[in-house]
Structure formats: C-alpha cells, structure tokens
Amino acid sequence: MLDIIVSVLTRTIVAGTPLLLATLGEIITERAGIINLGMEGLMSTGAVTGFIVSYISGSPWLGMLAAILVCALLSAIHGFVCISLRSNQVVSGLALTMLGIGISGLWGKPYIGLPLPNRMGHLNIKGLSEIPVLGRILFSHGWYVYLSVLLGIVLWFILRHTSLGITLRSVGENPKAAESQGIAVNRVKYYAVLAGGGLAGMAGSFLSTAYSGSWNEGITAGRGWIVIALTIFALWQPGGAFLGAYLFGGIFVLQYMLQPLGISPNILSMLPYLSTLLVLLLFGLTASGKRKMNAPATLGEPYVRGER
Amino acid sequence: MARIQSLEMRGISKSFLEVKANRDINLSIHAGEILGLLGENGAGKTTLMNILYGLYLPDEGDILVNGEPIRLRGPKDSMRAGIGMIHQHFMLVDKHTVLENIALGFDEAPFFFPHRAIRKKIEQLSDQYGLRINPDKPVWNLSAGEQQRVEIIKALSRNADLLIMDEPTSVLTPQEADELFEILRKMILQGHSVILISHKLEEIMSICDRVMVLRKGCLSGEASIEDVDKGKLAEMMIGRQIAAAYDKADVKPGGTVLDIQDLHVDSDRGLPAVRGLSVQIHSSEILGIAGVSGNGQQELVETITGLRQPLKGSVTMMGQPLKHVNARDAHTLGITHVPEERIKFGIVPNLPLYENSVLKQHRDAPYSSWLRMDYPVIKNHAGDLVNSFQVDTPSVNARMKNLSGGNIQKLILGREISSGPNLLIAAHPTYGLDVGAAEYVRKQIIALRDKGGSVLLVSEDLDELFMVCDRIAVMFEGEFMGELTPDTWTIEKIGLMMAGSHG
Numbered sequence: 001m002l003d004i005i006v007s008v009l010t011r012t013i014v015a016g017t018p019l020l021l022a023t024l025g026e027i028i029t030e031r032a033g034i035i036n037l038g039m040e041g042l043m044s045t046g047a048v049t050g051f052i053v054s055y056i057s058g059s060p061w062l063g064m065l066a067a068i069l070v071c072a073l074l075s076a077i078h079g080f081v082c083i084s085l086r087s088n089q090v091v092s093g094l095a096l097t098m099l100g101i102g103i104s105g106l107w108g109k110p111y112i113g114l115p116l117p118n119r120m121g122h123l124n125i126k127g128l129s130e131i132p133v134l135g136r137i138l139f140s141h142g143w144y145v146y147l148s149v150l151l152g153i154v155l156w157f158i159l160r161h162t163s164l165g166i167t168l169r170s171v172g173e174n175p176k177a178a179e180s181q182g183i184a185v186n187r188v189k190y191y192a193v194l195a196g197g198g199l200a201g202m203a204g205s206f207l208s209t210a211y212s213g214s215w216n217e218g219i220t221a222g223r224g225w226i227v228i229a230l231t232i233f234a235l236w237q238p239g240g241a242f243l244g245a246y247l248f249g250g251i252f253v254l255q256y257m258l259q260p261l262g263i264s265p266n267i268l269s270m271l272p273y274l275s276t277l278l279v280l281l282l283f284g285l286t287a288s289g290k291r292k293m294n295a296p297a298t299l300g301e302p303y304v305r306g307e308r
Numbered sequence: 309m310a311r312i313q314s315l316e317m318r319g320i321s322k323s324f325l326e327v328k329a330n331r332d333i334n335l336s337i338h339a340g341e342i343l344g345l346l347g348e349n350g351a352g353k354t355t356l357m358n359i360l361y362g363l364y365l366p367d368e369g370d371i372l373v374n375g376e377p378i379r380l381r382g383p384k385d386s387m388r389a390g391i392g393m394i395h396q397h398f399m400l401v402d403k404h405t406v407l408e409n410i411a412l413g414f415d416e417a418p419f420f421f422p423h424r425a426i427r428k429k430i431e432q433l434s435d436q437y438g439l440r441i442n443p444d445k446p447v448w449n450l451s452a453g454e455q456q457r458v459e460i461i462k463a464l465s466r467n468a469d470l471l472i473m474d475e476p477t478s479v480l481t482p483q484e485a486d487e488l489f490e491i492l493r494k495m496i497l498q499g500h501s502v503i504l505i506s507h508k509l510e511e512i513m514s515i516c517d518r519v520m521v522l523r524k525g526c527l528s529g530e531a532s533i534e535d536v537d538k539g540k541l542a543e544m545m546i547g548r549q550i551a552a553a554y555d556k557a558d559v560k561p562g563g564t565v566l567d568i569q570d571l572h573v574d575s576d577r578g579l580p581a582v583r584g585l586s587v588q589i590h591s592s593e594i595l596g597i598a599g600v601s602g603n604g605q606q607e608l609v610e611t612i613t614g615l616r617q618p619l620k621g622s623v624t625m626m627g628q629p630l631k632h633v634n635a636r637d638a639h640t641l642g643i644t645h646v647p648e649e650r651i652k653f654g655i656v657p658n659l660p661l662y663e664n665s666v667l668k669q670h671r672d673a674p675y676s677s678w679l680r681m682d683y684p685v686i687k688n689h690a691g692d693l694v695n696s697f698q699v700d701t702p703s704v705n706a707r708m709k710n711l712s713g714g715n716i717q718k719l720i721l722g723r724e725i726s727s728g729p730n731l732l733i734a735a736h737p738t739y740g741l742d743v744g745a746a747e748y749v750r751k752q753i754i755a756l757r758d759k760g761g762s763v764l765l766v767s768e769d770l771d772e773l774f775m776v777c778d779r780i781a782v783m784f785e786g787e788f789m790g791e792l793t794p795d796t797w798t799i800e801k802i803g804l805m806m807a808g809s810h811g
Contacts, residue, residue: 166412182382
C-alpha cells in the first residue's frame with residue numbers, strides 16, 4: 001500500500017511539472033496585463049521543437065533551449081499583435097493556438113512514434129534520495145522537475161522582493177502610474193510575453209523529451225487550456241501555481257490508476273475542467289473570494305501611451 | 309545636479325490634431341515661490357504641465373533650468389532635472405502598499421528587497437515635511453488626502469525641487485486642503501517651488517505668490533497676488549464677469565415627491581455604502597447633496613434610479629414604491645437621471661444624436677408604435693431639443709461621440725427634463741464643463757424647480773450648491789451629517805460636516 005502511495009505521489013509531481021512551468025509563464029504574462037490563450041499551441045510547438053533538436057543533436061538540453069527560444073519567438077507574434085497593434089488579445093491568443101498546433105503537426109510528421117535515444121536524465125540527489133518515502137517522492141526526479149521548482153521559487157521571490165517584481169505588477173495594475181515613473185511599459189509587456197512563451201516551450205519539451213520520450217500529435221492533450229484555468233486558480237501567485245499544478249497532476253495520474261477499477265477514463269479526463277469550474281464557482285460565490293480573486297486590473301486591455 | 313533656482317518656459321506651443329492646446333506661452337518660476345496656474349477646463353493648463361513633466365513634447369518652444377536649456381523627452385528626464393508632478397487622478401497602484409508605490413521606478417531602490425531600503429527615506433521625508441503616512445498600508449485603504457501625501461513623498465524622494473500639482477484640492481475636504489497648504493508652505497521654506505493648477509479662485513488667492521491665467525490655450529494674464537482680487541482673476545479667466553447667484557422664482561416647496569426611509573445599500577465591494585438614510589424631497593425644491601465623492605452618493609443615486617438593489621428600506625415616488633430593481637421602473641414612475649459618467653451611462657456614443665435624444669422614451673408613443681420607430685417624429689423632437697437647449701451640433705444626424713462634453717450634457721439634460729419630470733436626479737451635472745455650459749445647466753435646473761419640479765443635486769462644488777439649492781444635506785460615510793438651509797450654511801460648517809462631524 002505504501003508503495004502505491006509513494007508511486008502515485010512521485011508520478012503526481014512529474015505529471016504536475018509541465019503544468020507548473022506553463023502556469024508560471026502565464027502568470028508572468030498576465031501580471032503584465034496580457035492574456036495569452038495560445039499556451040496549447042506554444043506547448044505543442046515546444047514539444048516538437050524539443051524532440052527534433054534532441055533527436056538530431058542527441059542532447060535533450062539543446063532540445064530544451066531550442067524549444068524555449070522558438071516558443072519565445074512565436075509568442076512575440078502575440079506580443080506584437082496585442083502590444084504594438086493593440087488588437088484583441090483573445091482572438092490573437094486563439095490564433096496562436098491554431099498556428100502552434102499547425103506548425104507542430106507539420107514539423108513533427110517525420111518523427112511520429114520514433115523513440116528518443118537520449119532522454120533528459122535523472123538526478124538522484126545524493127543522501128536525500130535515500131531518505132525513506134520522502135526521498136523517492138521528492139528527490140529522485142529528472143532535471144525538469146527540479147528546474148521547475150527552482151523557477152517557481154525564483155518567480156515568487158522576484159514578484160515579492162525585488163524592484164523588478166514591483167515594476168511587473170504595476171504594469172499590469174496601472175500602466176499609467178508606471179509610465180509616469182519613467183518605466184517603458186510596453187517593453188516590460190514584451191519581455192513578459194516572451195518569458196511566458198519560453199516557459200510554455202519548456203513545458204512542451206518536457207513532455208516529448210522527458211515524460212514520454214517520443215512525439216505524437218496531440219501530446220499536450222489540452223494541458224495548455226488547463227494552464228489558463230490554473231492561472232486563475234492560482235490567483236496569479238506562484239505559490240498557488242505549485243498547489244494547482246500538483247493537484248491537477250495528481251488527477252492526471254489517478255486517471256490511469258482508477259481505470260482498472262472500472263471508472264470510465266472519460267469521467268476522469270473531465271476532472272481537471274470540472275474542478276476548475278468548481279473553483280471559479282466557489283470564489284465567485286463568496287464576497288471574500290471575490291476580493292481575493294482580483295485579476296491584474298488592466299488584464300486584456302491594450303495600453304496607449306500618453307492618451308488624453 | 310544643482311537645485312532648481314529658476315525655471316523658464318519660452319514660447320511653448322502644442323497642438324493635438326486640429327486643436328491648439330497651447331499657443332506661445334511663457335512661464336517662469338523661482339525657488340521658494342508658489343505659482344498659481346489658473347484657467348477653465350480645456351484652457352490648456354494640464355497640457356502645459358504635461359510638457360514640463362516630459363509626457364508631451366512641445367511643437368515649439370524651449371525650457372530652461374537655471375538659464376540652461378534642457379530637453380525633456382520623458383518623465384525620467386524631468387525627474388532628473390528635479391521636476392515632480394502630482395496628477396489630478398493619482399498615479400498610484402491601488403492594490404500595492406505605500407512602500408511599493410514609492411519604490412516603483414525609483415532609481416535609488418535596490419533590485420533586491422527594495423521595500424526595506426526605502427523605508428528609512430520615507431520616514432525621514434515624512435518627519436521633515438510633516439507628511440504622516442503608514443508605509444505598509446495598501447493604497448486602496450487610504451483616504452484621498454493620504455493618497456496625495458504618498459504622491460508628494462514619491463515626488464520628494466526623487467529630489468523634486470519643483471512640484472507641479474494638478475487640481476490638488478479637488479478630492480479633499482476643506483480641512484484636508486488646509487493641511488495640504490501647510491505642507492506646501494513648509495516645502496517652499498526649504499527652497500522648493502510649486503506650480504498649483506486650479507480653477508478655484510479662493511485657493512489661488514490664499515496660497516499663491518503669483519498667478520498666471522490661461523484662456524483657450526493662450527496666456528491671458530499674469531500678476532502678483534497682491535495686485536489682483538477674485539473679480540479680476542475671474543475676468544482674466546473667462547473674459548467676462550460671472551454671475552454670483554442665479555435668479556430664482558419665489559416659490560415655496562410643495563408636497564412630498566420622493567420619500568426615502570431607512571435606506572441601506574452596499575457598494576460593489578460588498579461594504580456598506582449607504583447606512584440608514586431617510587430624506588424627503590418636495591415639489592419646487594432643489595435638495596443638494598454635498599460631500600467628498602466616495603461617501604455613498606453614487607450608491608444612493610443608483611438606488612433611486614433603479615440601478616442598484618437596496619439591502620433594506622424603501623424608496624417611494626409620489627406614493628408609489630420603487631419595487632423592481634431596474635431603470636425602466638424608475639423611469640415609469642417619473643424619475644429622470646443625469647448620470648455622473650455621462651459618456652458611459654448617459655448616451656450611446658456611436659448612435660446619432662436623434663436616436664440619443666429619445667433613449668428610454670424610444671418605446672413609447674409618439675416615438676414608436678408597436679415595432680416601428682417613427683423617425684420623422686424623433687428627428688423633430690431632436691431638433692427641438694437642440695434648439696431649446698442650445699446644443700451646438702452640425703446636425704441631428706451627427707454621431708453623439710463627436711459632440712463636446714458640454715453639448716453632450718445639454719442634450720442629456722434636455723432629454724431628461726423636456727418630458728416634464730416629477731423628479732430629476734443630477735449627479736455632478738457640471739463636472740468638467742466650461743463655465744458657460746455649467747452656468748446654462750444650472751439655470752435649467754433652477755427653471756425646472758420654478759416650474760414645480762423637484763431636483764436632487766449631487767455635487768462636490770460647494771459654490772454651485774450654494775448658488776442653486778434650497779436645502780443641502782451633507783453626506784459622510786453613508787450617513788447624513790445634517791441638513792442646512794441658506795440662512796444657516798457656511799463653507800466652514802459644511803467643511804466640518806464633510807469631514808465627519810455632526811451639524
């Protein structure tokens with residue numbers, strides 16, 4: 001029994017990792033006031049880029065870097081449309097999803113089903129991984145898992161304790177106030193969108209080069225949409241992203257665990273979305289919840305400099 | 309950089325599209341001086357100051373500090389030159405704390421743990437100038453006066469020698485305004501200089517050393533404060549003398565029109581905004597509601613006009629209770645509304661003027677019958693409104709959004725009162741209008757009262773309330789602090805009540 005629990009928890013952390021990475025990305029983006037609904041497409045492109053570069057070069061690290069770079073560039077399109085052209089962010093994000101899925105299908109065609117010879121390695125942290133129970137759950141993972149945790153903590157620290165964090169938050173809350181203090185608002189927004197795209201790419205490359213070790217169309221399986229919901233669930237806080245990502249990661253794992261017991265996989269695959277709706281409902285119903293659920297004030301609104 | 313001893317703007321001109329906002333303006337100020345910049349709305353005061361703060365580039369002209377020309381390409385340049393600006397609408401992030409707001413974009417704030425590093429600076433500045441503030445409070449938790457202090461500290465922390473203040477007292481109670489003036493006096497003693505933008509003559513007379521008056525983008529006068537009086541300033545400002553009071557017919561209030569009993573209303577945040585108000589308005593009466601905005605006036609107006617659900621209490625119009633929470637119900641009972649945000653709630657900007665002229669009445673005869681709108685009748689009606697309410701428009705077919713604020717307000721007012729209302733609810737009806745349009749709106753409100761209508765006038769402009777109202781109730785934190793009549797009211801009394809003491 002203990003073995004089963006340990007195995008479920010270990011796999012929960014692994015399954016939560018791509019959600020965590022991409023949610024951190026979406027948090028950065030939305031904190032700057034930009035909604036990016038293109039996460040599904042970005043993750044998909046990240047997965048295919050990561051796989052191809054890893055397959056050809058033999059290095060999953062190069063694959064990860066390439067995925068980050070390509071997805072940051074891809075999200076720059078979204079940035080240009082939303083920030084410079086001040087167009088509708090929802091439409092642009094949806095277009096980005098279509099574009100990303102299309103690109104990944106096109107690039108990935110010759111690689112469907114091929115196994116990756118060199119997957120991203122594991123790192124059993126000496127000493128710590130031998131701790132009974134906890135050692136296996138927390139300290140016997142691949143690089144991606146540790147990196148995602150590190151990035152989450154770094155983002156928390158930046159938002160909370162650095163001037164960069166104040167700048168980023170202010171740009172999403174009141175860009176006019178930021179501009180009046182000499183901050184180049186649109187530049188900050190661009191960087192945030194690029195960072196968000198890069199993290200989505202990293203999440204995608206995790207799926208193809210570490211999690212499954214192969215590329216298939218539909219590898220992201222709707223994770224990009226869960227990320228959008230998770231960002232709200234996390235109340236735009238990195239701490240909430242950890243909680244949400246591992247919670248939903250756990251639901252992914254349970255889908256496989258409970259299937260032999262006769263519970264339909266369809267019901268289980270509904271769970272992430274159902275629980276998102278529930279969370280929104282619970283927050284929306286109570287007054288204190290509503291206050292806590294304060295999205296960045298100018299989320300989704302284009303910013304025009306020096307408007308009268 | 310040396311401190312600012314003198315600053316000069318020479319021959320400044322700036323246009324927006326076809327509109328010349330500033331034309332060949334010269335301005336100078338010295339250390340230790342408070343310069344008043346006076347003018348009506350739209351006279352170009354704010355544009356001129358935004359140029360000085362680097363937000364706009366001038367089309368022509370130079371700016372000199374201590375005799376040296378400088379170029380201001382952005383707020384950072386101005387801050388470096390020692391110029392700070394406090395906008396009329398505070399540039400603060402509501403959700404962030406005072407510390408975080410001051411740290412935003414601050415060069416001296418370190419990358420790591422900026423909060424800790426600047427706390428000392430804030431404490432030192434607040435001691436030096438008497439600016440009391442709790443640095444850990446979030447801004448939405450602060451009163452307008454406190455938010456202004458945050459803005460002042462923010463400017464001082466960036467070593468601002470010259471402080472530009474845009475309509476600084478518009479959101480303050482008279483007592484808070486006095487405190488602000490104390491702070492400003494302390495600042496000029498320590499070698500700072502202040503440019504005070506205002507359209508309140510009283511204020512300019514009481515604190516400034518020198519005054520410059522703008523009219524329609526041009527400099528229309530400049531004088532030492534000893535050489536002018538209020539009448540002279542007003543003349544420079546609007547080019548003619550203003551009416552000190554309006555003629556009112558000698559009519560006595562009649563029977564009760566609107567009866568509000570023990571009304572409780574919550575704000576959007578779910579906090580109590582109106583707390584147990586009871587009030588009656590009679591025919592041939594104008595009841596004024598004074599108070600700093602945000603003390604429940606908006607919620608009160610929204611409840612009477614059917615836009616907001618009361619928690620408790622009743623609103624009765626001519627003996628009939630307002631039962632359903634919708635604007636149509638209120639309209640049917642004869643309650644008309646000139647809303648606070650006229651563009652957002654008073655008109656549909658993209659529709660033509662004639663369609664806007666029948667909003668709310670559009671489903672009734674004679675403007676429509678069953679499914680069909682009778683456009684000839686509607687256009688006729690619109691033409692009548694345009695003529696009798698002096699709306700300046702190329703035609704009734706013009707899109708509403710192309711009209712100026714004053715003309716939009718005249719049309720809204722005309723639409724609301726032309727059908728002969730029992731009750732007009734007017735929220736800040738002259739806010740942002742130029743003196744001419746404001747005067748016209750006030751006269752129409754009085755005319756309505758003389759004809760037997762009743763009016764609830766919510767305003768922050770005490771002069772306006774004094775000139776127009778038969779009775780004034782002062783609202784503070786959702787309650788009435790008391791009611792005043794013309795024989796008992798004074799600015800001091802109302803000021804104290806606005807700050808929360810009972811009359």
